[in-house]
Amino acid sequence: MARILRTALVALACIGAWLPAARAADVRAWLDRDTVQLGETVALNIEATGTGASAPSFDALKNDFEVMDPSSSSSVNIVNGQATAKQLWGVSLQPRRVGRLTVPALAVAGATTQPLSLNVTAAPAATSGNEEIIVELSADPLTPYVQQQVSLTVKVYVAVNLSDYELEPLQAQGLVIQKLGQGRAYDAERGGRRFRVLEQRYAGLPEKSGTIELPPLKFRGRAISGNDPSAMFFGRGRMVSTQSQGVTLDVKPRPPQSGDGPWLPAQTLELSAAGIDASAGGRVGEPLTLTLTARAQGLGFEQIPELALPAIDGAEIYPDKPTTRTRDNGTWIFGERSRKFAIVPTRPGTLHIPAITLDWWDTAKDQPASAIVPAQDIVIAAGVAGAAAPAVPPAAADTPATTSPAPADAAPVSDAGPWRTLALASFALWLASVAIAFWWWRTRAGIARVATPTRTNDSTATLGSRGAFARAASGGDARKCARALLRWAQAEGIRATHLGELAAQLDSPAQRDAIEALQRACYAADGAGAVPSQTAAAFAPGFTRRSHVAASNDDAALPPLWPKSSRR
Incomplete structure (x- = not known):
């Protein structure tokens, strides 16, 4: 009886220790923007795992924000047979004042969210109050360096119902423009009037120093009356149009103190190395793999130079093919370039891998900077006598490699007689038949290849x-x-x-x-x-396109006026 009682008490203790953890759900909160103008709204979203949690209280926000349009939803995701439930709450917040405001930690589902920071700037000068459409184009900074990212923002304020609309594409001579993320739609108040705002951000990279003019953006649409619901289907309504102010960039040349190396004007830049554990040491003939990665905020991967290792005394270096990508978070582009290197020690002792430095220009501080991977010293032991030579990485085929002589005491290869000759001949015939079959298949498939040169338009x-x-x-x-x-x-x-x-x-x-x-x-x-x-x-034969590239509206200049075509 006592044994059963002890077992029950232990089980209850385990359950008691587990229940608080089960009640405390994983929660997170985020804002859809980190900077707004006074009069605009920003969306606050709170997500919690699990079900049955009560909606959080937003009373703590009312001193700094007007809380509007609360909503909630729930979902269940099943991955590998395991279900995960989530709840989502959302509200629109309209700041009451200019400055750096804080969304405090909020209690939800037995846990608390992290505080969030929001920068609220002054609204532009009040309009006359009669404008139905307002288009704004802004750039930051207005005096960038050549090849430095410029943040471009297009905002369209709409105070009428529109059946259709279009905005001229953003373009400028001498400026490479890239769309950042998906557009946003939110509400704002200007001059006592309520507007629906469509916002899209872009990254601009100046190709040359000097003056670059961004011309005004023209907007055209068809306004319809709320009393005529069929107007949007029959093309009725009056035409409305307006345009933004133009923007002038004064692009600065590369500063002399930046040196003679690659010009890398970035918000941040890191250089990292991974893959080698110096404390584990190494052995002659056994490759050590080092992965070198450069990540830059405000640069595309094309702007980051090819990564290379300096010569290493006592080792051969075999570089792999680099991997690259450029992504964005809706505000910045992030370029990344990575490359693996096989370092093969050729003699025992201490192998010194020198420090690796990449110089760049810190645009946030407007000064030169350097990203450095520290030097490493690795103790290399002698190779195992008679061990097979390591395989050279495939990408190193174009890198000269040194062939080591066979050990003096290596045993001579025995003569396998005619059976070896027959086996090799059979294997060669099999390879030839496979090659012929593959060639025949490629010839037949070539008629219907998915990647075909684009037919040249005769226009x-x-x-x-x-x-x-x-x-x-x-x-x-x-x-x-x-x-x-x-x-x-x-x-x-x-x-x-x-x-x-x-x-x-x-x-x-x-x-x-x-x-x-x-x-x-x-x-x-x-x-x-x-x-x-x-x-x-x-490009002599023309463009060879991927046939599976599907058309989409991701490159639309503006997001939908109302999500999923719904009308307010």
């Missing part, structure tokens, strides 16, 4: 743009060549506003490699790069 515009590219490719200006290539692609019906978008739609590795080389030439020291030699040859 004058297409022929002219193709000829302009050929002339630019034979010249010495990488930027002119890039612009000509984009104009040709657009004439062929390819929707691409910058080289990265174009490369993503091409199936030919040679054409994608040529575009990457052209991008790197465009971002050479202050744009003085020459056209890479492979550019013209890669």
